[in-house]
Amino acid sequence: MKIKVYLEEKDKEEFVEIDGDKVNDVLEKLNIDPGIVIVANEDNELVTNDYILEEDEEIKIIPVISGG
Amino acid sequence: MRYSRQELFDKIGKAGQDLLKKSRVAVIGLGATGSSSAELLARAGIGELILIDRDVVELDNLQRQALYNEDDIGNVKAEAIKGHLEKINSEVKIRALVMDLDYKNINEIKADLVLDCTDNIETRNLINEYCHKNKIPWIYSGVIGDNGLVLNFTGNYCFNCVFDNVKPELLGTCDTRGVLNTIVKVISGIQVNEAIKLLTKQDCSNEIIYFNISNNKLEKYKVKKNNECKVCNGIYDYLDGKKGNAIVKMCGRGVYQVKGRKFDLTKLRLKGKLTKYCLINKDFTIFNDGRAFIKAGNKEKAKSLYSKFIGN
Numbered sequence: 001m002k003i004k005v006y007l008e009e010k011d012k013e014e015f016v017e018i019d020g021d022k023v024n025d026v027l028e029k030l031n032i033d034p035g036i037v038i039v040a041n042e043d044n045e046l047v048t049n050d051y052i053l054e055e056d057e058e059i060k061i062i063p064v065i066s067g068g
Numbered sequence: 069m070r071y072s073r074q075e076l077f078d079k080i081g082k083a084g085q086d087l088l089k090k091s092r093v094a095v096i097g098l099g100a101t102g103s104s105s106a107e108l109l110a111r112a113g114i115g116e117l118i119l120i121d122r123d124v125v126e127l128d129n130l131q132r133q134a135l136y137n138e139d140d141i142g143n144v145k146a147e148a149i150k151g152h153l154e155k156i157n158s159e160v161k162i163r164a165l166v167m168d169l170d171y172k173n174i175n176e177i178k179a180d181l182v183l184d185c186t187d188n189i190e191t192r193n194l195i196n197e198y199c200h201k202n203k204i205p206w207i208y209s210g211v212i213g214d215n216g217l218v219l220n221f222t223g224n225y226c227f228n229c230v231f232d233n234v235k236p237e238l239l240g241t242c243d244t245r246g247v248l249n250t251i252v253k254v255i256s257g258i259q260v261n262e263a264i265k266l267l268t269k270q271d272c273s274n275e276i277i278y279f280n281i282s283n284n285k286l287e288k289y290k291v292k293k294n295n296e297c298k299v300c301n302g303i304y305d306y307l308d309g310k311k312g313n314a315i316v317k318m319c320g321r322g323v324y325q326v327k328g329r330k331f332d333l334t335k336l337r338l339k340g341k342l343t344k345y346c347l348i349n350k351d352f353t354i355f356n357d358g359r360a361f362i363k364a365g366n367k368e369k370a371k372s373l374y375s376k377f378i379g380n
Contacts (some may be wrong), residue, residue, distance in 0.1 A: 066189055
C-alpha cells in the first residue's frame with residue numbers, strides 16, 4: 001500500500017510503500033519510534049498508531065516537543 | 069493609562085482588563101518560554117502571578133531567556149525574575165516559589181490558569197493530573213530548534229489523551245538540538261495570547277498550534293478526547309506519587325537533579341558560594357530543599373556523587 005507522508009519537522013513530503021495498513025507500519029518503515037511523534041490524518045485530526053490507512057491516504061508526522 | 073492600548077482593543081476593553089486584574093496565573097518553569105511569558109503577563113496586567121522554578125541563572129541562558137542579565141548569574145530564577153517584573157509593573161502581585169514541582173507541593177498552585185513552560189514530560193503529566201482533578205485550565209508550550217507548539221487544556225481532553233505513548237527519554241533536548249530565541253518569542257506570544265483570551269472569556273483554540281520559524285509555517289491539528297485515557301477516568305498516578313523520578317536529567321546541560329531530604333547548607337562538607345537558597349560550586353548546585361544539580365555522565369554516577377558528598 002502506498003501512503004503519502006508529510007514530515008512536519010523537515011517540512012518534507014514523501015511516498016512510502018508499506019506491507020501493513022496501519023500508521024504503525026508507516027512509522028516502522030521510516031524507522032521512527034512511535035514514542036517521539038504524534039500523527040494526524042489529511043484533515044489534520046490526530047489519529048492513533050493503530051489507525052487503519054487506505055491506499056494513497058496522506059498522514060502527517062509531528063514531532064513531540066518537550067523543551068522550554 | 070498603563071493599559072490604555074490594550075483596553076482600546078475591542079476584544080478586551082475595560083471589562084476584559086478588569087478580568088485580567090482579577091486573575092491569578094501560575095507560570096511553571098522560568099526558562100526560555102516561561103521568562104518571556106511571565107513578562108508578557110505582567111505587562112498585560114494580570115492581578116497575581118505565581119512564578120515557579122527549580123533552577124539558577126547560567127551564562128548560556130542569556131541567549132534566549134527574557135529579563136535575566138549577567139548580574140543574575142548564580143541567582144535562583146524565580147527570585148531574579150520577580151525583581152525584574154516588579155520594576156516593570158509594580159501593580160502585579162508576584163509570588164516566587166523556588167522549588168521542584170512534585171506531587172507533595174503542587175497544591176501550592178492555587179491559580180485560575182496554569183502556564184506550562186517546563187522542559188520535561190514528567191512535570192507536564194503532574195500538571196495535567198493536578199489541573200484535571202481541580203478543573204483548572206492550563207496551556208502547554210514547547211520549543212526546540214526552530215519549532216514550537218502550544219496546546220490549551222480546558223476540559224474537553226487532557227494531555228494524557230494525546231501524549232500517553234510518548235517516551236520522554238527519546239525526545240530531543242536543547243542540549244542536543246539547540247533552540248533559537250526567535251521561536252521562543254513566537255511560542256510565548258501564542259501561549260500568552262491564548263491565556264488572555266481564556267481569562268477574558270473569549271473563544272480559545274482547541275487545536276495543537278505548531279509553528280516553524282525557518283519557513284514561517286503554522287499548522288493546526290485537531291485534538292479529541294481518548295475515552296480510554298486513565299487521567300480522564302480519574303486515575304492520577306503522578307499526583308498520587310506512584311510515578312515520577314527522584315533523578316531527572318536537566319534540559320540544556322549534562323546535569324542531573326537528584327532529590328533527597330532537606331538539610332542545612334552550612335553543615336555540608338562541600339565548599340562554594342552560599343546564597344539564601346543554594347550552595348554553588350563547579351560540579352554541584354545544592355538547594356536547601358534537599359535537591360542537588362550534579363554534573364555527571366549518567367544517572368547512576370549522579371546518585372553516587374550525591375550519596376558521597378551530600379548524603380543518602
